[in-house]
Amino acid sequence: MHKIVLITGATSGFGEATARQFAAAGHRLIITGRRKERLEALKQDLKTDVLPLVFDVQDKDAVFAAIASLPAEWKDIDILVNNAGLALGRDHFNEANLDDWETMLDTNVKGLLYVSKAVVPLMIARQNGHIINLGSIAGKEVYEKGNVYCASKYAVDAISKSIRIDLLQHRIKVTVIHPGAADTEFSKVRFKGDMDQAQKIYEGYTPLRAEDVADTIFYCANLPAHVCINEVNMTCLAQANSFYYNRSGNA
């Protein structure tokens, strides 16, 4: 049966790959992000019913207005993929930029909360739904210079566990996916366009691709109604955890 899937941060990386994966299976998609032109281009590319919604997840009023504005035929959201997020900077605590911290917390934590709070009533009304959150290996183990990005992803982990409990009686599944290093626009954003620094992150090994994460999201979303994968920790072959990488070139 075809479902309605709302994906935040569909203009790039995991979100875009997830949109392509669900579209290929014929599902109906609400794709969101701030870059309107990318959403329009993606809509043109996808051979399914697509509704682009442009909003910044940090803007509480814009989030609630966007969900409230959904036409009746788009309100029955079956799956919410809370993917929009970012890291900004990689600095020791004492040197890090306060504005970067605010943006990470406002996007990765508060943005995810706003979108979930706006969508959950629609799921409760139907006693059906699946929320899939993008955490990170950074939300399982802190690493040097990861401070507030790690904290934001620890929060995603805690929020996922907590929502799963609170929505238990409403038959809503909650899954959190914790990927390790993946080659998307993530590092370009983190290092503010410094491509030398961004590319160094992936030197000497094959990182996860956006499609690997999209495949995992798709798998979790397509299990029998009584099955919920609560949490997935996934890395490329060359990464053991937040600290240990095999950069020898053989993985």
Ligand code: NDP
């Ligand atoms: P990308 O930079 O490729 O994509 C990030 C997406 O988030 C974009 O579509 C962007 O859209 C959207 N986004 C960012 N800020 C906002 C905002 N304020 N409002 C709305 N949308 C926003 O990164 P990834 O695909 O790699 O990252 C996706 C998620 O996965 C993030 O939560 C990230 O923390 C997490 N993650 C990434 C890993 C990696 O190594 N790549 C590993 C583990 C987790 P736009 O700019 O158009 O608004």
Ligand code: 8X3
């Ligand atoms: C992104 C992965 O290791 O850069 O969440 O924090 S890492």
